[in-house]
Amino acid sequence: xxxxxxxxxxxxxxxxxxxxxxxxxxxxxxxxxxxxxxxxxxxxxxxxxxxxxxxxxxxxxxxxxxxxxxxxxxxxxxxxxxxxxxxxxxxxxxxxxxxxxxxxxxxxxxxxxxxxxxxxxxxxxxxxxxxxxxxxxxxxxxxxxxxxxxxxxxxxxxxxxxxxxxxxxxxxxxxxxxxxxxxxxxxxxxxxxxxxxxxxxxxxxxxxxxxxxxxxxxxxxxxxxxxxxxxxxxxxxxxxxxxxxxxxxxxxxxxxxxxxxxxxxxxxxxxxxxxxxxxxxxxxxxxxxxxxxxxxxxxxxxxxxxxxxxxxxxxxxxxxxxxxxxxxxxxxxxxxxxxxxxxxxxxxxxxxxxxxxxxxxxxxxxxxxxxxxxxxxxxxxxxxxxxxxxxxxxxxxxxxxxxxxxxxxxxxxxxxxxxxxxxxxxxxxxxxxxxxxxxxxxxxxxxxxxxxxxxxxxxxxxxxxxxxxxxxxxxxxxxxxxxxxxxxxxxxxxxxxxxxxxxxxxxxxxxxxxxxxxxxxxxxxxxxxxxxxxxxxxxxxxxxxxxxxxxxxxxxxxxxxxxxxxxxxxxxxxxxxxxxxxxxxxxxxxxxxxxxxxxxxxxxxxxxxxxxxxxxxxxxxxxxxxxxxxxxxxxxxxxxxxxxxxxxxxxxxxxxxxxxxxxxxxxxxxxxxxxxxxxxxxxxxxxxxxxxxxxxxxxxxxxxxxxxxxxxxxxxxxxxxxxxxxx
Numbered sequence: 001x002x003x004x005x006x007x008x009x010x011x012x013x014x015x016x017x018x019x020x021x022x023x024x025x026x027x028x029x030x031x032x033x034x035x036x037x038x039x040x041x042x043x044x045x046x047x048x049x050x051x052x053x054x055x056x057x058x059x060x061x062x063x064x065x066x067x068x069x070x071x072x073x074x075x076x077x078x079x080x081x082x083x084x085x086x087x088x089x090x091x092x093x094x095x096x097x098x099x100x101x102x103x104x105x106x107x108x109x110x111x112x113x114x115x116x117x118x119x120x121x122x123x124x125x126x127x128x129x130x131x132x133x134x135x136x137x138x139x140x141x142x143x144x145x146x147x148x149x150x151x152x153x154x155x156x157x158x159x160x161x162x163x164x165x166x167x168x169x170x171x172x173x174x175x176x177x178x179x180x181x182x183x184x185x186x187x188x189x190x191x192x193x194x195x196x197x198x199x200x201x202x203x204x205x206x207x208x209x210x211x212x213x214x215x216x217x218x219x220x221x222x223x224x225x226x227x228x229x230x231x232x233x234x235x236x237x238x239x240x241x242x243x244x245x246x247x248x249x250x251x252x253x254x255x256x257x258x259x260x261x262x263x264x265x266x267x268x269x270x271x272x273x274x275x276x277x278x279x280x281x282x283x284x285x286x287x288x289x290x291x292x293x294x295x296x297x298x299x300x301x302x303x304x305x306x307x308x309x310x311x312x313x314x315x316x317x318x319x320x321x322x323x324x325x326x327x328x329x330x331x332x333x334x335x336x337x338x339x340x341x342x343x344x345x346x347x348x349x350x351x352x353x354x355x356x357x358x359x360x361x362x363x364x365x366x367x368x369x370x371x372x373x374x375x376x377x378x379x380x381x382x383x384x385x386x387x388x389x390x391x392x393x394x395x396x397x398x399x400x401x402x403x404x405x406x407x408x409x410x411x412x413x414x415x416x417x418x419x420x421x422x423x424x425x426x427x428x429x430x431x432x433x434x435x436x437x438x439x440x441x442x443x444x445x446x447x448x449x450x451x452x453x454x455x456x457x458x459x460x461x462x463x464x465x466x467x468x469x470x471x472x473x474x475x476x477x478x479x480x481x482x483x484x485x486x487x488x489x490x491x492x493x494x495x496x497x498x499x500x501x502x503x504x505x506x507x508x509x510x511x512x513x514x515x516x517x518x519x520x521x522x523x524x525x526x527x528x529x530x531x532x533x534x535x536x537x538x539x540x541x542x543x544x545x546x547x548x549x550x551x552x553x554x555x556x557x558x559x560x561x562x563x564x565x566x567x568x569x570x571x572x573x574x575x576x577x578x579x580x581x582x583x584x585x586x587x588x589x590x591x592x593x594x595x596x597x598x599x600x601x602x603x604x605x606x607x608x609x610x611x612x613x614x615x616x617x618x619x620x621x622x623x624x625x626x627x628x629x630x631x632x633x634x635x636x637x638x639x640x641x642x643x644x645x646x647x648x649x650x651x652x653x654x655x656x657x658x659x660x661x662x663x664x665x666x667x668x669x670x671x672x673x674x675x676x677x678x679x680x681x682x683x684x685x686x687x688x689x690x691x692x693x694x695x696x697x698x699x700x701x702x703x704x705x706x707x708x709x710x711x712x713x714x715x716x717x718x719x720x721x722x723x724x725x726x727x
Contacts (some may be wrong), residue, residue, distance in 0.1 A: 198705025265296030343376025528581025557655030
């Protein structure tokens, strides 16, 4: 049995790769190495992932890539370039230091820009020589052509020897040499210059998406204020360990994910979540790396190392997601394998058939055939989808909308139904005190007595009462002899008075309840609320009603989905009464008392009806149904995002973000259609005008280069996507 060539995976960073043609050449060259299985090249992420059986070394992989003229370093090499717009010389191997040096250069100092400028200066000189010494003009233009064409033809030759004979460089070389042979040296030189201009512009445009992704990592400050004992010292942020305590001053960016242990501050989360309104956070609450403390000093316990914090995970996910091709992209890739040879055949037919059949002028029709080669270059078409997908993934990630690749991003546009879990998804996931009904005791005193009994307890209902007391600034007196009464509540003495807090049934064993009190408890229960009865000195003092309330944006988020024509429903294992109360509040259909297999059955049924279903849950308890849905979405917060289970994750727990994901997907699909239309439309237009004799070689190369730049620039518009249903 042959070895599994995908057992081991190695990732690399690629420098100098700007377009789909680059990716195709690298893919083809590496697949020629024995032991190589899966090869995934990401243009926007400038990365390479290789699956192999262990018989091929990293050096062999890097040598093969360097033969093509690209820089390459191991993905986790700290000395590898972080600026992925580096340019490298054609064919010659590139050292890591050289790549890093190039990466620090501005675009006009890169090798491609310098080659373009050299060719441009040579053409200007050739025009001048042609005016002063006409008989030397052709030779001057030939020299200008060679200055730009020799490096291009070298790349074409190496690509051909490594399995890519139909590269854009080969089409360019054939067209330029053919133009020289028929005496069109001026046009040959201009065509080569325009090709080099296009390559440079592609690099600049591609750098936009990369810079956006790399910019995420720059949100985290480089240093942190580490507290040890009473001493505070400045340390590198990437040296922080879980459990360290850091001090965050007003105006500082928070250098790590953590939990506030002291202090309170307004936190600006816009850099990470896109949320424009700062949130006040206090002790016990989570903060994310890259967010900003506005008005308070915080002491924060680090809960994730630098490589695992929110920003690092988002960057890692986006980089990996860009290696996963969307269905449209895979189709375009397959199409281009036949398209490029077809263009060569068409060009040959245009160049030879009219002269052979109709006795037309050979030079005229060879010229037109060469122009068709340039028109047919597939770069704009092939880049149309990955550029838009990459920009969409990066834009979504900046808002905490994480998707595992282009297939998932594209799949959101087909969603017609969304099934939500209840607890922790549509609701906050923790009960809150919604009502306090006092009988013969003041509101404030009832709250103080209940909080006194619950001090030190971690029970969710106890924590709800303590949070309510803190919010209402109710004094919490000490309790003595406090103890839990198994299955019923808690009791003790507060100020010498015996106090009990627990279920209605247990309270009725300790005090008589009036009809009004029983009716009030029943009314709360009918609303899906849990009722605790406070008994003080053998008399009912108050009723506490608690419920896991809907998230603040749940109603607007569901409304946004309905505006998009998407059916919504709630699937929950909670009891029918509680589920109905929440569903009535939110205006959503519901099914309750469900086991995980019941939820899976319902989702399967929806799909059988022809619906495309997204399931939103916690990604852990709902693993079977998340897998059964067309797209599984984990509703998470901070480091608890269950990306292993789901296809996508909502990092910051907003219901509205489900609608935003779908809206982003529609925006990306519109962009892809625009890009494909632009690429094919320009090619069709110039094909007709070239055959008709209206346009020639240099407009033909403009059709390809111009389309590539237009398509890339259009895709980059997605980086400015601000969200909003229907945007």
